[in-house]
Amino acid sequence: MDLLLADVRLATMETGGEPYGHARASAIGFAEGRIAWIGEAAHAPAASRRLECHGRWLTPGLIDCHTHLVYAGNRAREFEMRLEGATYEAIAQAGGGILSTVRATRAASEEELVAQALPRISRLAAEGVTVVEVKSGYGLDLEGEMKLLRAARALERLVPVTVRATLLALHATPPEFAGRVDAYVDFVCDEMIPAVAKAGLADAVDAFCEHIAFTRAQVERAFRAARAHGLRVKLHAEQLSNQGGAALAAAHEALSADHLEFVDDAGVAAMARAGTVAVLLPGAFLYLRETQLPPVALLRQHGVPIAIASDNNPGTSPYSSLLLMVNLACTAFRLTPEEALAGVTRHAARALGMERTHGTLALGKQADAVLWEIGHPSELAYSFGTHRPVAIFRRGAEVAA
Ligand code: DI6
Numbered sequence: 001m002d003l004l005l006a007d008v009r010l011a012t013m014e015t016g017g018e019p020y021g022h023a024r025a026s027a028i029g030f031a032e033g034r035i036a037w038i039g040e041a042a043h044a045p046a047a048s049r050r051l052e053c054h055g056r057w058l059t060p061g062l063i064d065c066h067t068h069l070v071y072a073g074n075r076a077r078e079f080e081m082r083l084e085g086a087t088y089e090a091i092a093q094a095g096g097g098i099l100s101t102v103r104a105t106r107a108a109s110e111e112e113l114v115a116q117a118l119p120r121i122s123r124l125a126a127e128g129v130t131v132v133e134v135k136s137g138y139g140l141d142l143e144g145e146m147k148l149l150r151a152a153r154a155l156e157r158l159v160p161v162t163v164r165a166t167l168l169a170l171h172a173t174p175p176e177f178a179g180r181v182d183a184y185v186d187f188v189c190d191e192m193i194p195a196v197a198k199a200g201l202a203d204a205v206d207a208f209c210e211h212i213a214f215t216r217a218q219v220e221r222a223f224r225a226a227r228a229h230g231l232r233v234k235l236h237a238e239q240l241s242n243q244g245g246a247a248l249a250a251a252h253e254a255l256s257a258d259h260l261e262f263v264d265d266a267g268v269a270a271m272a273r274a275g276t277v278a279v280l281l282p283g284a285f286l287y288l289r290e291t292q293l294p295p296v297a298l299l300r301q302h303g304v305p306i307a308i309a310s311d312n313n314p315g316t317s318p319y320s321s322l323l324l325m326v327n328l329a330c331t332a333f334r335l336t337p338e339e340a341l342a343g344v345t346r347h348a349a350r351a352l353g354m355e356r357t358h359g360t361l362a363l364g365k366q367a368d369a370v371l372w373e374i375g376h377p378s379e380l381a382y383s384f385g386t387h388r389p390v391a392i393f394r395r396g397a398e399v400a401a
Pocket residue numbers: 068097098101171208236239284311313314315316
């Protein structure tokens with residue numbers, strides 16, 4: 001083996017055993033980037049390096065399964081306007097909001113986008129995030145979306161993080177298609193999805209199904225095009241109102257339906273049947289001063305897996321911390337600390353279709369893990385700003401924490 005961690009407490013996040021998947025074993029071994037052995041240190045096979053962990057806790061690498069962290073500029077002025085009384089919808093309808101970030105992002109080069117996203121993704125990486133999903137949606141033309149997706153992939157070479165890229169062309173209607181929304185949807189289906197799929201620049205396709213964005217019928221056309229090109233789908237669903245998006249997503253075997261404050265029983269039941277993950281985003285909930293809570297009890301009742309993500313974006317969740325979301329998932333949404341931690345590990349992996357290789361500490365999975373100076377895993381949810389990883393491992397190797 002390449003590395004043995006000894007005298008460690010394992011919060012594997014596997015199901016069916018102790019809380020947090022706490023394993024009795026006191027050692028874990030990595031070989032060729034994978035978890036190769038779990039057991040007692042005394043019986044461990046030979047390892048090139050051994051790290052004494054002094055009873056510290058090891059969790060899986062954290063996974064931020066919903067971000068829009070590649071964009072140019074910021075929306076601090078809009079934040080001020082909102083504090084002076086304007087609503088998110090009103091600002092969007094007046095050409096601000098998403099479209100103001102589109103203008104800035106179109107004007108930026110790929111290198112500038114990488115440079116501006118780097119501090120955000122670096123902050124996530126420093127707190128133990130080893131997989132980040134990044135959505136496009138601020139280019140809204142073929143060149144702009146491709147540039148953004150290339151920038152997202154380029155970040156992988158600068159930080160020790162696996163990037164999953166999602167095409168979110170149906171985020172807003174670009175100015176050149178104003179008043180011709182269906183023509184834009186046609187363009188996305190006929191030109192953009194095929195080109196992005198051919199270039200291998202996206203792992204999935206997402207859309208914003210909302211009264212200020214796209215209808216179910218328009219989203220469905222994009223979902224058909226995505227699946228015809230071998231791409232899985234996800235959806236921003238029922239964030240500001242109930243549009244029946246969750247059921248539509250489930251009907252297309254979506255990996256996840258995200259936000260969900262306004263989802264109803266039928267939507268949740270459909271998600272349960274399809275195995276679609278509910279991605280809850282407490283950052284956007286708080287930033288928009290939303291009062292409608294996502295129906296956590298209903299999701300639990302139907303056994304829908306709940307993931308938690310940062311939604312890092314310039315308009316509704318400018319937060320570069322996943323551990324903050326873990327805390328907010330408990331304080332705002334009343335998840336238990338164990339549910340919140342599962343939400344940024346096991347269930348987040350599933351929301352990205354990566355559950356076979358990521359999300360828990362199990363034999364054969366990629367050796368992405370974080371070592372913490374804590375007495376119990378609940379401490380990661382209990383407070384914020386307190387915990388920095390002692391060590392971060394990616395593909396079995398220690399990376400700078
Ligand atoms: N819902 C959101 O909360 C973000 N996108 C979306 O579809 C907001 C993105 C932005 O305001 O820039």
